[in-house]
Amino acid sequence: xxxxxxxxxxxxxxxxxxxxxxxxxxxxxxxxxxxxxxxxxxxxxxxxxxxxxxxxxxxxxxxxxxxxxxxxxxxxxxxxxxxxxxxxxxxxxxxxxxxxxxxxxxxxxxxxxxxxxxxxxxxxxxxxxxxxxxxxxxxxxxxxxxxxxxxxxxxxxxxxxxxxxxxxxxxxxxxxxxxxxxxxxxxxxxxxxxxxxxxxxxxxxxxxxxxxxxxxxxxxxxxxxxxxxxxxxxxxxxxxxxxxxxxxxxxxxxxxxx
Amino acid sequence: xxxxxxxxxxxxxxxxxxxxxxxxxxxxxxxxxxxxxxxxxxxxxxxxxxxxxxxxxxxxxxxxxx
Numbered sequence: 001x002x003x004x005x006x007x008x009x010x011x012x013x014x015x016x017x018x019x020x021x022x023x024x025x026x027x028x029x030x031x032x033x034x035x036x037x038x039x040x041x042x043x044x045x046x047x048x049x050x051x052x053x054x055x056x057x058x059x060x061x062x063x064x065x066x067x068x069x070x071x072x073x074x075x076x077x078x079x080x081x082x083x084x085x086x087x088x089x090x091x092x093x094x095x096x097x098x099x100x101x102x103x104x105x106x107x108x109x110x111x112x113x114x115x116x117x118x119x120x121x122x123x124x125x126x127x128x129x130x131x132x133x134x135x136x137x138x139x140x141x142x143x144x145x146x147x148x149x150x151x152x153x154x155x156x157x158x159x160x161x162x163x164x165x166x167x168x169x170x171x172x173x174x175x176x177x178x179x180x181x182x183x184x185x186x187x188x189x190x191x192x193x194x195x196x197x198x199x200x201x202x203x204x205x206x207x208x209x210x211x212x213x214x215x216x217x218x219x220x221x222x223x224x225x226x227x228x229x230x231x232x233x234x235x236x237x238x239x240x241x242x243x244x245x246x247x248x249x250x251x252x253x254x255x256x257x258x
Numbered sequence: 259x260x261x262x263x264x265x266x267x268x269x270x271x272x273x274x275x276x277x278x279x280x281x282x283x284x285x286x287x288x289x290x291x292x293x294x295x296x297x298x299x300x301x302x303x304x305x306x307x308x309x310x311x312x313x314x315x316x317x318x319x320x321x322x323x324x
Contacts, residue, residue: 021322043321045320047264052284089293
């Protein structure tokens with residue numbers, strides 16, 4: 001079955017994108033990534049620790065770059081200037097000009113500053129970046145981001161790291177109907193059924209970090225997420241039946257032996 | 259010479275290139291980015307960019323994130 005996710009001309013077999021934060025060890029992270037079947041891995045860009053502890057390992061050595069595409073983010077950037085600068089640093093550190101663009105507007109909710117996000121998207125598109133903006137679940141902003149040249153839009157399911165699942169299913173569906181670029185639900189899922197719900201709503205993919213990293217068994221949860229995303233995608237493609245108020249018998253009502 | 263690196267003042271012996279600095283901190287050039295006085299240094303220029311006293315350097319790499 002060929003059902004590839006295509007973003008900016010790049011094909012992905014897996015529709016599950018995963019992060020690299022909050023894992024207990026890099027070894028657990030690597031095993032979880034393998035179990036998830038992911039081909040897209042997000043990373044953050046930070047200052048090198050100049051006084052490392054002995055034997056401190058490098059994240060870079062635990063990512064299979066033959067199989068997985070590396071997507072630097074601009075997490076913790078609270079203004080356009082920082083986000084644009086971090087995107088350029090990430091591009092220089094990595095091997096591509098793809099960026100998961102975050103311009104955060106509020107520390108408590110980590111909700112995006114969509115005005116800054118739109119501005120940063122315009123700048124980075126002009127600079128030749130493939131921009132994947134993490135955005136609010138707002139259909140108007142999603143359309144504006146697409147118009148600004150975003151290669152996908154990535155609305156949140158719920159606040160980052162909150163594990164609440166898709167809090168506003170209608171908005172995800174409306175965004176999917178309103179834009180032509182892929183819609184990746186990014187942040188807020190907690191468990192496999194949340195990922196399935198996002199996909200059933202028509203999302204083209206799901207990006208998550210905490211739900212896998214902070215599960216009691218991250219490797220098992222990574223596999224559950226893979227299956228959840230696949231199940232949701234298949235259900236979406238299959239087209240669900242109409243929900244009804246009353247029962248409709250599955251077995252014939254007549255012909256009962258008396 | 260003294261460099262302001264990642265907000266910390268540190269002493270290094272000259273001459274030192276950007277590549278030399280990256281190596282001194284046990285890093286390979288893959289996976290890092292260097293900003294010298296607020297301008298990104300391209301990887302092809304690491305070998306031939308000499309650092310001088312008072313330079314402000316940002317040395318970044320990838321860490322875990324979502």
